[in-house]
Amino acid sequence: MVGNRGFIYIVEVVLVSVVLIVSMGFLLGPLDLEEDWEYVELEKIGESILSSANREQKVEESVFRKTPHLTDRIDDIIYSTGGRMNLRYSLKAENLYPWKINVGFNCTDGGCTNGDPVEERITIQQTLDKVWMNNRYIDLEVLRIDLEEFEGDGQEAGKMDVFIARGEEQVTGVDENSGAFKTFVENGGGIVQFSDFDTVENLGIQESIFGIQHAPEENDLSSFEFINREDPKKPNYEPSKLFYGVGSSVVTEYPTGDLTKRVGELDLGGFSRYDVTVDKDKKVNITHEGDIICELCEEGDSFEAAGEEISIRKIEKRGYGVNRDNVIVHFDNPRDHTFTSFGDLKSTAKSTEDESLNVLEGDDNYIMVLNRVGNGKAVWLTETETGMNDEMRNDIKSLLRAGVIWAGPRGEWLKREDRHPRSSFSRTSHFGSFNKDMYEPYKIVMETWYTY
């Protein structure tokens, strides 16, 4: 052993070699700065594109009117100014109410209008209709869901955003598939139950999905208890905004035996009911107790009613099935409506000094409660009268619409392009809000990356 002093062994050399080779990668790796600059540059380019687009025409005008679409304007900026750029982008509007909400339903025999699923679809479609809000339509498109194929997260679930169950038979259908519906809602879907509560109170879904902990004692609504109920007293309570943001429209139709005009009624609460007549030329006449207060009016014209200045926002011929000749007149909301709370138990939609719109509380009225379940939302609406017919009051139609829109998804992809998962990318945000009918804040998120 003495003779081996000062010698190096092969194993030591191998170790030193490995250390040398491995350490080279560690020493030189951090010196690659290329991606850092790319990230900064992409972020600044995104910022300058959104700012320039906003200077040219307010971004919200493009987002809400969709003409010209914001992506067309951004394409113009990037690809037509100074030749082609190897830049790609995706664009998403976050928090906005989407332009289209797919509403699923299912009924069999007795649960359908006239025992016919096709008629039921038309009935629900006419009730929900499409909603004019903040300069664009929100389409509520109704489609039938096959519950035998529905598993809560599969292909059938992917067809819809919100499921609506009207009446005892349809709500029972949900209960029979409660596991799938629980999965659907927990994954971010929405569900709306609209039924006389007495007929469905013993179903398990009342607790597992709609969050009812205690059903009411007879005629004692104060014994209701909900888990995770949305607090109606919080500022900017969404259903309140939606209720008043989408509620002012009147459906006019031919009275029996008369094809010269279409008639409807504008209900401003209390005794403030106005007859709305639309003639063949789509001119609108509005009368109150025999007095004409708006004659041959058109879109944009205004009149005074119930002490308020009200204007006609839009007149359009639209309907489905037998009602395809209906004309809908949209009015601007005349009043400063607010939701107030009736104590700790129930929320109420109450217009200023207008008791007739106490729509969410009272022994004879209906109640709406909103719950968050996992990532999804459940709306519970009860009324003894669940028929979606001509007599159905405007306010409950509006509540139902507000419930469906609230339970629906938020955000919309304006442009979705795939990028390589390993490519360097940057995100730029633009915050804004729109407040034509109701306050609607949003965030435009632009993701940019280079292609090589």
Next chain:
Amino acid sequence: MVQILRNKKGQFSIEYLLAFILFSVVILYVSFQAANVIPGIFAERERSRKESMAHRTGDFLAKNENGLAEEPYLWTRTKIEDLKETCEQDYGEVKDTMGIVETSGVEIVIYNQTTREKICDGPPIPSGVSLGNSVRFGYVKENGHGEVHRLEVTVW
């Protein structure tokens, strides 16, 4: 035994030779790798420095009142013309204002949908040098009208 050991004086063992050769090979490999990488690192550092200057210049022009902007990304034709004139008269002063080092140069070009307008350039860009590029978009106001333009800054 002592005699045998004495006879091995001045001889290398096989182990030693193998270790020596292996170590030499590794040292040579590491040296060649370093020789390949180090110029790249210098080039990268140089490019990064120029990217940083181009980025800083682009941001200054696009957002600063002393550049082209009245407000961030809102440019005026008057300021574009001013910069063009200053650059024609004193390219060095423009470089100084932008913080471009003496050994580097800058080229500033503005595009709209139909035209390409060189706002500032000095001597031609030498071949083989690394470049830093920066792009910004801005809205140019002119006689009550406006149009989105693209600003391209190249530092060499």
